[in-house]
Amino acid sequence: MVTDYVIAKQVSKHFGHQQVLNQIDLTLPAGMIYGLIGPSGAGKTTLIKSILGMEAVDSGTVKVMDTVMPNRAVMAQVGYMAQSDALYETLTARENLTFFGQLMSVPKIKLAQMIDYAAGLVDLTTQLDKRVSGYSGGMKRRLSLAIALIQDPQLLILDEPTVGIDPELRQQIWTELNKLKDIGKSMIVTTHVMDEAERCDYLMLIRHGIALAEGTPAALKQQYAVDTIEQVFLKAGRMQDANDGNR
Amino acid sequence: MRTMAIVRRVFKQMLRDKRTLALMLLAPLLIMTLMYFLFQNNTTQVASLGVHHVDQSVVNVIDTKNVTIHHYDSSQARKMIKQHDLDGYLTQKNGQLTITYSNSNPTNTSLIKASLQSGLVKLKMKTLVTVTKKQRAALESQQAALKKLTAAQTQATVTKLKTAIAQAQARGDQATAEKLQKQLKQATATTSSSTQSAKATSYTTKSHYIYGSSDSTFFESFLAAFLGFFIFFFVFLISGVSLLNERTTGTLSRLLATPIRRSEIIMGYLIGYGGFAIIQTVLTVVFTITVFKIHLVGSIWLVFLTNLLLALVALTLGIFISTFTNSEFQMMQFIPLIVVPQIFFAGLVPVDGMASWLQAIAHIMPLYYGANAMTDVVTKGAGLGDIGVNLLILVGFMVVLTMLNIVGMKRYRKV
Ligand SMILES: Nc1ncnc2c1ncn2[C@@H]1O[C@H](COP(=O)(O)OP(=O)(O)O)[C@@H](O)[C@H]1O
Ligand SMILES: [Mg+2]
Numbered sequence: 001m002v003t004d005y006v007i008a009k010q011v012s013k014h015f016g017h018q019q020v021l022n023q024i025d026l027t028l029p030a031g032m033i034y035g036l037i038g039p040s041g042a043g044k045t046t047l048i049k050s051i052l053g054m055e056a057v058d059s060g061t062v063k064v065m066d067t068v069m070p071n072r073a074v075m076a077q078v079g080y081m082a083q084s085d086a087l088y089e090t091l092t093a094r095e096n097l098t099f100f101g102q103l104m105s106v107p108k109i110k111l112a113q114m115i116d117y118a119a120g121l122v123d124l125t126t127q128l129d130k131r132v133s134g135y136s137g138g139m140k141r142r143l144s145l146a147i148a149l150i151q152d153p154q155l156l157i158l159d160e161p162t163v164g165i166d167p168e169l170r171q172q173i174w175t176e177l178n179k180l181k182d183i184g185k186s187m188i189v190t191t192h193v194m195d196e197a198e199r200c201d202y203l204m205l206i207r208h209g210i211a212l213a214e215g216t217p218a219a220l221k222q223q224y225a226v227d228t229i230e231q232v233f234l235k236a237g238r239m240q241d242a243n244d245g246n247r
Numbered sequence: 248m249r250t251m252a253i254v255r256r257v258f259k260q261m262l263r264d265k266r267t268l269a270l271m272l273l274a275p276l277l278i279m280t281l282m283y284f285l286f287q288n289n290t291t292q293v294a295s296l297g298v299h300h301v302d303q304s305v306v307n308v309i310d311t312k313n314v315t316i317h318h319y320d321s322s323q324a325r326k327m328i329k330q331h332d333l334d335g336y337l338t339q340k341n342g343q344l345t346i347t348y349s350n351s352n353p354t355n356t357s358l359i360k361a362s363l364q365s366g367l368v369k370l371k372m373k374t375l376v377t378v379t380k381k382q383r384a385a386l387e388s389q390q391a392a393l394k395k396l397t398a399a400q401t402q403a404t405v406t407k408l409k410t411a412i413a414q415a416q417a418r419g420d421q422a423t424a425e426k427l428q429k430q431l432k433q434a435t436a437t438t439s440s441s442t443q444s445a446k447a448t449s450y451t452t453k454s455h456y457i458y459g460s461s462d463s464t465f466f467e468s469f470l471a472a473f474l475g476f477f478i479f480f481f482v483f484l485i486s487g488v489s490l491l492n493e494r495t496t497g498t499l500s501r502l503l504a505t506p507i508r509r510s511e512i513i514m515g516y517l518i519g520y521g522g523f524a525i526i527q528t529v530l531t532v533v534f535t536i537t538v539f540k541i542h543l544v545g546s547i548w549l550v551f552l553t554n555l556l557l558a559l560v561a562l563t564l565g566i567f568i569s570t571f572t573n574s575e576f577q578m579m580q581f582i583p584l585i586v587v588p589q590i591f592f593a594g595l596v597p598v599d600g601m602a603s604w605l606q607a608i609a610h611i612m613p614l615y616y617g618a619n620a621m622t623d624v625v626t627k628g629a630g631l632g633d634i635g636v637n638l639l640i641l642v643g644f645m646v647v648l649t650m651l652n653i654v655g656m657k658r659y660r661k662v
Pocket of ligand 1: 043
């Protein structure tokens with residue numbers, strides 16, 4: 001039995017002269033929604049890709065499901081939703097789901113059932129046989145999420161899953177994510193929308209590639225003596241800038 | 248199987264994209280048709296030739312559908328050409344023919360030149376044939392005489408033997424009678440076999456006309472080069488752009504977030520687009536050969552095979568080149584650099600006559616091997632053994648490029 005789905009230790013990464021990740025530690029136990037919060041350009045996507053082994057890190061180690069990354073086989077146990085929708089526009093939603101299901105080794109007899117399940121979760125059941133080129137931005141986002149769920153993975157890594165989705169559906173998706181958590185799945189969710197942070201079980205605030213603070217939302221608010229996560233972020237950010245200025 | 252998932256997806260995408268499909272399947276047909284008529288055009292052009300005092304037998308052979316003959320009463324070629332706007336003027340003094348070309352239109356000049364040349368050769372052949380015919384007639388009468396002679400001789404032998412047998416039998420000498428009987432059999436047998444062989448040899452004389460088949464055109468001799476080139480071109484473009492799209496839309500990196508192997512992606516592409524390349528090849532080859540009635544000396548399967556290998560090289564090359572580009576426009580930039588030069592080494596210009604450094608370049612061009620092999624099959628009836636080396640080199644290109652592609656994908660995922 002795996003207890004910690006993801007263990008990242010001292011992960012550092014740079015692009016050119018820019019330090020994008022600076023000695024990040026991250027541990028994701030089972031049954032938790034882990035929020036990765038930070039402004040755009042903070043390094044969230046890079047961290048996620050490093051965890052998945054899609055980006056080579058300069059130093060540090062990542063283990064997913066007790067396996068040192070990068071590892072191809074482990075990918076089958078991770079549901080990944082990329083920040084930008086990577087869909088085949090000339091195919092229908094069903095064909096996209098089928099294709100990724102096949103790549104994820106979903107058994108043939110289970111595939112139709114899984115497509116219905118995943119499409120139902122993101123409310124696309126009636127639109128399944130429409131070509132993706134005719135989809136709105138929000139529908140594409142939902143389809144990407146459905147693809148991440150196609151093999152019913154224990155671990156979900158979702159890069160800005162709710163961008164471009166209307167509030168009502170966003171509410172619905174969070175409800176679903178919580179349901180998934182309740183049946184023992186874990187997920188890392190990145191967002192730059194602060195009010196979504198409150199819905200996570202655990203948060204890491206990341207800025208300029210540095211983990212500013214982490215803890216449960218309540219603990220963070222208490223620690224910084226403020227009422228919202230947004231204020232935590234602003235305060236932590238100011239402290240970081242002050243530190244940089246001192247140097 | 249993940250490779251098959253990619254293959255199925257490639258097929259679906261291709262069938263949805265009607266324009267690309269049409270480009271891949273119909274564009275080569277369109278271009279081949281266009282070229283066919285372009286190169287056939289030569290034969291519909293007509294040159295006008297003035298003649299003065301030329302033997303009728305010569306005029307008859309020159310008078311083809313490409314040359315119209317006008318008879319004039321003057322030996323002043325220059326003047327007559329100018330006056331009557333002729334392309335050429337032919338005069339004769341005894342056995343000496345003198346031709347004057349206007350040469351204002353080089354095509355017409357060469358039409359007359361060709362007509363005159365082939366006409367004279369035809370004339371020579373004709374004389375040769377009449378001579379042969381006469382000789383044959385003489386030979387036949389000789390043979391007939393010979394046959395009569397042998398028949399008479401055999402007849403004499405047979406009667407002689409027969410009387411001897413009768414005498415021997417009368418004498419009661421059975422042994423001698425049997426011996427003579429055998430000799431008799433032999434004598435009759437040799438006559439029948441000798442008549443047979445005489446019959447067989449008398450049919451072998453046959454005339455061949457060198458210029459008899461006027462169907463062989465420019466189009467036919469360079470068919471292989473162009474066929475190979477266009478298949479190469481379209482497969483290169485479409486596979487390169489497809490993989491490029493896959494990269495720029497992020498689906499490639501999304502693919503690599505699944506357990507798929509890099510080699511499975513490349514193989515999927517190879518089989519998927521290779522399938523379309525097969526359809527394209529078969530369609531183009533069959534269309535060209537049947538519609539334009541190309542006389543194929545060698546096996547059509549070898550033409551398919553060679554084209555298919557060329558297409559696979561183009562496919563892997565397209566994928567390889569696409570990794571160095573970031574847009575479709577950049578992909579286009581590689582066409583004059585990598586694809587177009589290949590046509591120069593496909594046999595339009597004989598490679599043997601090139602400067603040695605150009606020959607060296609020819610030997611790194613896939614089309615050089617493909618088109619040469621195909622030309623040999625189409626025009627000389629080369630077999631698998633003859634073009635085997637060329638085909639193996641194409642396979643080599645494909646294998647090396649495939650390996651490079653698989654390694655090149657490490658850029659997106661390390662495992
Ligand atoms: N492939 C890359 N090459 C160079 N710089 C990159 C690359 N990917 C990301 N970056 C840079 O790294 C930083 C972090 O990017 P990213 O992880 O995408 O941020 P976030 O997901 O938090 O918005 C940004 O400044 C971005 O410009
Ligand atoms: Mg991002």
